[in-house]
Amino acid sequence: MKIYLPILFLFVLALQTSCSHSTETKVENHWPHAGITYEIFVQSFYDSNGDGIGDFNGVAKKIDHVKELGANAIWFMPIMPSPSYHKYDVTDYKAIHPDYGTMDDFKNMLEVAHSKDIKVVIDLIINHTSSEHPWFVESRKGRDNPYRDYYVWAQKDTIADFLNKKTITLDSDNIRQWHDPGVGEDFYYGFFIGGMPDLNFDNPKVREEIYEIGRFWLEEIGVDGFRLDAAKHIFPDDRAEDNHAFWKEFRSEMTKIKPDVYLVGEVYDMKEVVAPYLPGLPALFNFDFHYTLLKAYEEEDGMLLAKNQKEILDFYQQISDEFIDATFSSNHDQPRLLNSLGGNPRKLKQAITILMSMPGAPYLYYGEEIGMLGKKPDENIREPFLWDIKANDTGRTTWIEAEYSIDDMVTPLAIQKSMSTSFFNHYREVIKLRNSNRALALGDLSLYEEELAKPLMAYYRSYKEQQLFVVHNLSDQTLSIDAPKDFDKVLFTLGLGSLDDMVIDLPPYSTLILSKD
Numbered sequence: 001m002k003i004y005l006p007i008l009f010l011f012v013l014a015l016q017t018s019c020s021h022s023t024e025t026k027v028e029n030h031w032p033h034a035g036i037t038y039e040i041f042v043q044s045f046y047d048s049n050g051d052g053i054g055d056f057n058g059v060a061k062k063i064d065h066v067k068e069l070g071a072n073a074i075w076f077m078p079i080m081p082s083p084s085y086h087k088y089d090v091t092d093y094k095a096i097h098p099d100y101g102t103m104d105d106f107k108n109m110l111e112v113a114h115s116k117d118i119k120v121v122i123d124l125i126i127n128h129t130s131s132e133h134p135w136f137v138e139s140r141k142g143r144d145n146p147y148r149d150y151y152v153w154a155q156k157d158t159i160a161d162f163l164n165k166k167t168i169t170l171d172s173d174n175i176r177q178w179h180d181p182g183v184g185e186d187f188y189y190g191f192f193i194g195g196m197p198d199l200n201f202d203n204p205k206v207r208e209e210i211y212e213i214g215r216f217w218l219e220e221i222g223v224d225g226f227r228l229d230a231a232k233h234i235f236p237d238d239r240a241e242d243n244h245a246f247w248k249e250f251r252s253e254m255t256k257i258k259p260d261v262y263l264v265g266e267v268y269d270m271k272e273v274v275a276p277y278l279p280g281l282p283a284l285f286n287f288d289f290h291y292t293l294l295k296a297y298e299e300e301d302g303m304l305l306a307k308n309q310k311e312i313l314d315f316y317q318q319i320s321d322e323f324i325d326a327t328f329s330s331n332h333d334q335p336r337l338l339n340s341l342g343g344n345p346r347k348l349k350q351a352i353t354i355l356m357s358m359p360g361a362p363y364l365y366y367g368e369e370i371g372m373l374g375k376k377p378d379e380n381i382r383e384p385f386l387w388d389i390k391a392n393d394t395g396r397t398t399w400i401e402a403e404y405s406i407d408d409m410v411t412p413l414a415i416q417k418s419m420s421t422s423f424f425n426h427y428r429e430v431i432k433l434r435n436s437n438r439a440l441a442l443g444d445l446s447l448y449e450e451e452l453a454k455p456l457m458a459y460y461r462s463y464k465e466q467q468l469f470v471v472h473n474l475s476d477q478t479l480s481i482d483a484p485k486d487f488d489k490v491l492f493t494l495g496l497g498s499l500d501d502m503v504i505d506l507p508p509y510s511t512l513i514l515s516k517d
Contacts, residue, residue: 025436030361031072031119032225032262032283033324034441036431037363038071039331042079042100044384044397045366052398054384056101060109061395062387063116065413069369069424070431073119075227075264077332079106082130085399086378088123088229089130089196093213103221110222119224121262122217126210127230128196136197140181140188150209152189152200154178159187191233201234201246211253218258225262226254231281232267240276247280264326271312275319283324286360288312290328293354294340297347300475302457303447309358310445310459327360329368336367336374336381336404345371346495346509349426350472353494353511356434357461357470359445369427370413373404380404386412426494433492433513439466440513453479456506460484469514473497473506480505487514 046058078087265281448458455475495510
């Protein structure tokens with residue numbers, strides 16, 4: 001009899017890892033300020049028509065998965081017509097990519113999501129368009145074309161010193177920003193690649209076009225908000241104040257259409273650069289959280305993450321007390337989390353426990369909840385979701401041949417659902433814990449100030465009358481710590497952490513959350 005290796009492995013893991021919490025309390029929806037958003041790459045999610053590509057009818061069919069997991073919203077990676085598989089170069093801002101279905105299919109999916117109290121946020125890519133967008137096709141025809149000024153153009157001799165720019169940024173390893181369209185002496189600006197020419201936001205007509213696109217999706221279609229790609233690059237880096245001003249204007253225009261519109265921005269930089277965007281983009285991705293989490297495991301330095309997160313939260317509080325800290329453990333641009341953690345399943349379970357027990361509005365990347373794998377190039381961290389074993393998986397997409405997330409390496413969701421110790425059931429359990437305890441979702445963060453072993457991460461979460469003490473052991477050694485006074489009730493344990501006579505024992509990669517009676 002053939003033994004299914006990933007299943008056997010999870011059974012062995014069950015002997016090492018347990019997850020439980022006491023008292024059943026009411027599950028609440030804290031979105032957007034502290035709710036949970038699930039990121040979906042439609043192309044890889046669920047294929048409803050057998051063409052090998054995920055689609056919105058497939059998403060509609062699987063909304064219950066998002067609901068069962070405990071997420072409150074979905075963020076869709078780009079969904080508009082585009083010549084590329086990732087669709088970050090748009091050719092039509094008011095349409096759905098035909099591979100994903102029709103606008104009616106999208107509206108139906110939206111209705112299903114809203115009926116289950118799940119919000120929908122779509123990627124809006126306005127820093128640039130595709131070079132095949134009708135605006136750019138017209139723009140490149142000549143200096144007198146009415147669309148010429150929709151993009152940034154310059155004569156070759158005026159930008160000679162910039163043609164071979166070698167600057168590498170955090171969010172782009174492209175070394176050329178000025179591109180030759182092959183139709184004269186003028187070059188156009190494209191921060192990322194030549195196929196993505198930057199729009200000219202000094203042109204009021206361009207800004208009005210963008211606001212009209214926002215109105216279309218919010219008012220006519222009914223989405224709940226936007227994830228704003230490359231928000232730092234609307235204007236070049238040396239025009240940061242213009243970037244800040246634009247996003248304030250954008251937010252003002254969007255709130256005229258939908259007062260509670262949700263806007264989350266991608267500003268990939270250190271906190272001092274990120275913070276000034278908050279007045280325009282009230283939610284911003286916390287890239288520091290992701291990378292510091294990984295560094296904390298690499299260096300077995302538990303308080304590194306807790307201290308860094310406290311510092312960021314206090315810093316942002318000085319800018320705006322309404323900011324939304326969009327934390328995440330992985331996304332479509334980074335290697336899959338389990339790969340980044342050296343394939344250690346105990347670390348994966350603990351990492352999501354850390355994410356869910358910290359302040360913020362967490363984002364989950366599709367497939368992370370079943371331990372999907374993937375490394376660069378990007379296509380391989382966006383591989384098809386495994387709903388069932390391959391022979392039974394009629395909805396698994398086939399647009400790419402998976403290299404990492406294959407049946408021999410990843411246990412499909414259908415099997416994990418029936419296993420109490422699976423990744424999926426752990427994710428669901430720890431999300432439920434968070435959504436059932438306001439201190440974890442909404443509470444303040446205070447650091448544990450006493451001396452403790454370096455691999456330990458310890459902090460308090462407080463909301464009104466509820467106070468919790470959280471401690472994680474980020475090492476492969478068993479460690480102990482004295483429980484703070486009066487914290488004598490075990491709310492949650494991962495990895496057989498225990499409390500005995502006010503002493504906390506923490507086996508490798510274990511977590512304990514205590515409350516006061």
